[in-house]
Amino acid sequence: MAARTTSRSSRPVAGVAWDEVALAPVVLVHGAEHVLVERAVQRLRSLAREAQPELEVVEVEASTYQAGMLAVETSPSLFAEHRLVLVRGAEALTDALITDVLAYVGTPAADVWLVVEHRGGQRGKKLLDGLRQAGVPVAACEPIKKDSDKASFVSAEFRRGGRRVEAGAVRALVEALGTDLRELASACDQLMADTTGTVTEATVSTYYGGRVEATGFRVADAAVAGERAQAVALLRHALATGVDPVPIVAVLALKLRQLAKVAAMRGRGGVSASELGLAPWQVDRARKDLQRWTPEGLAAAITAVADADAEVKGQGRDPVFAVERAVLRICAASRG
Template sequence: MANAAPVTLIVGDEEFLADRAVRAVVAAVRAEDPGAEVHDLQGGKVEPGELTGLTSPSLFGDRSIIVIRAAQDLPKDVVAEVVKYTARPADEAVLVLAHPGGVKGKALVDGVKKAGADVVTVAKPAKGERLDFIKAEVRGEGRTISPAAAQALLEAVGSDLRELSAACGQLAFDTQGKNIDEAAVARYYRGRAEVSGFTIADLAVEGRLGDALEQVRWALATGVAPVLIVSALAGGLRSLAKVGGAPRNLRGGQLASHVGMPPWKIDRVRRQLGGWGPEGISAALQAVAVADEQVKGGGADPGYALEKAVHTIVASRTAR
């Protein structure tokens, strides 16, 4: 996206693609003005006059990016304000509206379209289109993927676009050569249709020991590489540390920028933080570091190393 439009309407119920579209607009603005401030708002909490205040010229001439998610929940008087603003947007502000589609909030969609907003559609891809998504993600990493490998990846990882995107990125990083073939997919992602490392990580940080151990055993039995499970465990704990250690005064886009996560992930991590303290997170990360060394050849039994790490993570959860 070379230049961001004054007002962009993102329509569709695919959350991953909607969030990516929002980030693309923010990146386009910050490419021109790195100091642009992001105001990340939820539709149901936007008050009358708030948009006018946020889009008013700054004394310092800084640009503002106002992101309104769940725009279908905007109150009627705010909808009228947004539509009026879209017809004559401010020079030093960029407005992004995210709407899932559907009947609710249709007046907003129709109004801002008529007023001249740019429209980005992010509908959930059909099964066949998911293969195109995989190919596009791999191309974005400077690689190619064979049709058979793309199909194998879809069958192994499942239809969730976030996981597919992460899988494409990891394959591109960890494999050699221009083209990713079916053997590479089998080596890294066989069995992930049944369970993923991300699932195990969520269960562990939420303190669900029995479920987490069951999924570890099933993952190993279906061919998931132990290193992928360790990586997911470490990622889950690092997310806890980032969000838990962020300054209390940061909100919305500022917090997302500070911790390097999209808002949907921050909300999930916040829910998972209950029962966790800094000492517990530190102890859990140390246990995962030990497991990482063992599954990479430092230990005789990767399964035992993983189970021990999960036990320690769950036990560390109450270390406040």
């Protein structure tokens, strides 16, 4: 069992990645990305079971917790079995739980691992601050927003599953399902369960090709490449299948921001993809796309998307017309 940490510090302990936190007598799993919270808890359970195959797992609901329950669940076992006590939903905790957990942290039981799960929000701040000041390890499970981080998540999912995945397949999955991390994780599980060998871009296309082609990402790629006919066809298909103009405009803006970021780094050595907030494949794609763009053209395209953004959010009468006009202006701004 990991060594006990009982010293207190006035400085909060920074969290570590959810898949890197070590098993300890008390661990806080904290963040608003519920998929990562679940992954972190499952990982800690697996680590505990590896250490103690006869592990007993006890779950305690924070919202219904009553004073003294933690003492009962962490008291010495009749058969000297190790236990993992999981406090679920500490974002909806009772005052009694705060008192009991903070009292327990100073002298944790020798045969117990306590995992406190908190899924974000301000409620329970006293508990969170107390655990951090006590030096408790924190598994950080904050929402994943950058495409580069989503790509890293997908790659890690396949790595944990013992499978190889092509960079193009990772990109295709993020483009198709990247708005929902749970759906992205489920897709990784499905592909690993239903296929063998290396997961390729063609494999992803077989399972999720329709989703990819109907998204704003394909529209944006075609527009930036100056492929007017394809961009308009993809746009109309996306709109016909129920995709709202607002997220399409958002993707167009994202694509152009990526081009602008990479363009600004031209001639500046030593700048990594991570510093730009992009995945390496996104930087490579942007560099290739930029061969078709002048600074003036890029500025005109960004202006077109800004105008469309205002129109689809209420300043225009026809959001569909606004987004189609923006796509045409982007294609025109490209050197084609």
